[in-house]
Amino acid sequence: MVPAISGLLSTVSLLFTPSVHAASAEHIIQQKCLACHVEESETSWSRISHQRKTPEGWLMSIARMQIMHGLKVTEEERHTLVKYLADRQGLAPSETEGARYALERRLNTSESFESQAFTETCARCHSGARVMLQRRPASEWEHLIHFHLGQWPTTEYQALARDRDWLDLALNEMVPELADMLPLQSKAWDQWQKTVKPSLAGSWTFAGKMPGKGEMHGVMQVKEKAKDQFGIVLAGQYADGAAFEGSGDAILYTGYEWRANMMVDGIAMRQVFSAAKAGEMQGRMFEREHDERGFDFAAVQQSGMSPSILAVQPEYIKSGETVELSIIGTGLQGDVTLGQGLTLIKDVSANANKRVLRVKASSSASTGALAIHVGKASSTVTVYDQIASLKVVPAFQVARVGGNDSSTPKMEAVFEAEAWAAGQDGIAGTEDDIRIGFMPATWSVVPFNETAAADNDVHFSGRMDAASGVFTPALAGPNPERRMSTNNAGNLKVIAQVDEEGKKITADGQLIVTVQRWNNPPIP
Template identity: 30%
Template sequence: MPLLASTIFSASIVVAQVNTDNELDLDPADWSEKDAGIPVTDPLTLEKCGSCHAPDEKGNLSRISWIRATPEGWSQAIKRMIKLNGLSITPEEARSVVKYLGTWHGLAPEEAKPVMYFAERRILDETIIPNETIHQGCASCHAFAQPMSSRRSHREWGLLQNMHKALYSQAEVQIDHAAEGEAASADSSKKPATRGQVALAWLTKEAGLHSKAWADWRPRIRTPKLAGKWLISGKLRGQGRFVGEMTIAPAGDDFTTTTTLRSLETGKTMTRSGKGLVYSGYSWRGTSAGGTQPATPADMTGTLRETMWFAPDQSSAEGRWYWGEYHEFGLDVKMTRVTGGPVLAAVSPLGVKTGTKAMGLHIYGASLPADLSAADLDFGGGVTVRKVAVLSPSEAVATIDVSAEAIVGLHDVALNGVVLPKALPVYGSVDYMKVTPETALAHLGGIKYGKGYEQFEATAWSAGPDGKTGTDDDFPIMTVDADWAMKEFPTVTYDNDVKYVGQLDKVGFFTPNVEGPNPERRFSRNNYGEVWIVATAKTLKDKEGKPMSAQAYLVTTVPAYKRWDQPEVSQ
């Protein structure tokens, strides 16, 4: 499971939300279920789950009918039932049960999208944690997206807390600890609220079993009709942008795929084939392979896992195709269905400076009209299209002028009524650089355990219309060709981490060192450590005429010796 840092955007706690009824003096197992359950109708699920989860007269199965979860959540539950409760089920049966539960006891698209980063295996700062108490009680050991990938009744949230106390030694201390903030200074005559009580009240209100989103979505669930051609645009850190097409064909209840990708940096084309299935009408899980052995760990010609969120109208999709021992490599993907009319995917090059004249801007898409004219294109105020040359139905070149007074920002690219939003950065100056990711994690390995790599990338940024760096109108312009180096991040007087953590190559790719004690280090420490990753631009200069630079923080740590059982759903 990826390690995700946490950003808390609100430290306030509304103590009044904490339930002070006598119910809290009882074990959640003794609480009465007040929510209406969701009946289980699938015969196989009834057969495999009904012997332990007692049915009632309404068709509900105990526990199961009061939970909704993502496919990964249901898969995790089934694996737990096998390991702890002796469930006998074949992989094919488990796959069928997960598909049923992930669809009819799943999440609505609006509920799933904010936590898709969890299924996509992204490492990022979480911004969905409501306060410090819930951060400490629910997100100290795992991402907050873990509980937010499910919806439960009040009783089921209480039983989930019970399960944590039973299975994980530290959970009882975490859950029963006094709440932080306002809750910690509650009326001294009353028993202070605990983190568990605050979390239970919040989750019951904000992530209850029933919601308007689910009530609206449930009658709309239908068999996904995804067959046909889809236009792809994607970006892979360190390797640039890609465009291409995916052809999806039905294969029983699932799908097969054939994908062609073209690098906008090198022009190289690759072909992939794969398969996928869809849960709840919108949630794609798939695999694909390029058919050749990867030459390097970052080479995406091998097998990729595909996690995508399809729009409810099944006209577009977005997600991440990832690989690596720690899922550290990933192609960020957007797809649009090709239906016969023009579709836009990307423009190149990025970063058009104000005052530019007669620049050739490549437009990538599908079904571009052969008679495309300058009048058909619109790049926003201050950008004039002189002429257009159509190279193929998937590529055209527009010759543009950019006024010195053009508004800086991310301009739309429009072909009559078809719009590619915020696709063309127009800038007056490069105001600063960033290194992505700004905070990163790598894992030692190579002897007994796999290595966890990291790819860094330098990006030029504009301060935006207000001219102030670090404000909301700042925007990225383009990637920057840079020289790369590591610098010590001092934590102790004898720090020498740069010497031991690993190697950074000329394109910002970090390869960690091997795991295990190192007799050359003081105290025979492992090769872990903290360093700065520094990028220095080869051509960009700051206001003082010096090369622009930026840095990121990298922690190189030991391997994940223990993996919690939360793999992807089997395909």
């Protein structure tokens, strides 16, 4: 994607409220798109009607028309078109599975595809997810190949292309593969269009865990303002009692693609959720200016749902210890029943959406997941006797320098320490190990290799917060203090340490600190 398009998209949100007098999408297409596209019927047009995409995909297509082909549309018209096209020619929930990480801005995801040809032809310049989130017939995939070659003539001479007949491979191997793997017509899409969509208005119990800040929970109030448009209010708190509160607006695309902009504790944030399952929402919530700062969000609707437990916070108890467990969910009424090895000391507080229990784990309790029943709702909590090993999550991550009067901010890296207990074989690091959960750790960085040590990367690349696991990279631009005045890139080993009864348990991962991400479209 050229910088001009990326710059436009970085200022455009999918969230917009068209006026009641806004021109219909069909009228906008008739007036502004038919200079290039051919009308096939009253509501069908060449190229346009032969693709299916996510809301972000349609937003990128329209922006490309503006930048490359001179399309003149207002912001209101652009949003009207995106809503119309995403609803009419979107993707079914099952068609986005396995690629939602791109929509949810999980930009440290390592992609892996079975098709080597797909990896080398499509996923070498942008994410494979961008392709996986489209559907086209063979003729449209062929048009896309020609577009790439026409728009970027050097495609055939770049890495993984110049050593082969790229055009022949693209047309005669990739087009049939893509048409078979990602066809325009599908049973999933036909069935989703016929599915009755539930109302999203009402109260939702939510839970999540912000890396570096901890677990949180609360209630999200959703009020319908117009068809598929909502006002939302969050009222929650972190485990330490700090508030997690905010409000904003949301729009629903394709019957399940929830997109919201809101202010939370003075910070602009976005929500990218799927509401495909009745009474459930899940996805990711993240800062607008720092999409690396975010967390997995899960919510259940409070009315009309069977009793359920959304989260148990914290998610583990050490044998012999007593903790207060917050049970988050809906319909949490009735007696509490705990698995063998757990004892209810006190039912601290109770309402339909949150139950606080003081629970003791026996010193002889079995290591593993033990049941928790609250009325008709059930879940588990992990009991462990000792930590056998740690994992740094993610094991590999990228941070990016920024600021220093440049056009892009720093991109942080956030790590968590995942603790594991030995399984029945008593040996750490084997397949039957039992996951305990994420634990507080002490964090540090050291040079990843001899080159990083010689270049003093630890000093120049940024700083790791020892308590939170958040790495903040250094400023962008050439640094005259470095060898050859290079920038503040670096190659670091990230070390997590947890003290277990006087024993220090460590794990490590890798962090690459690199340059800015200049092109930052909605789907990378």
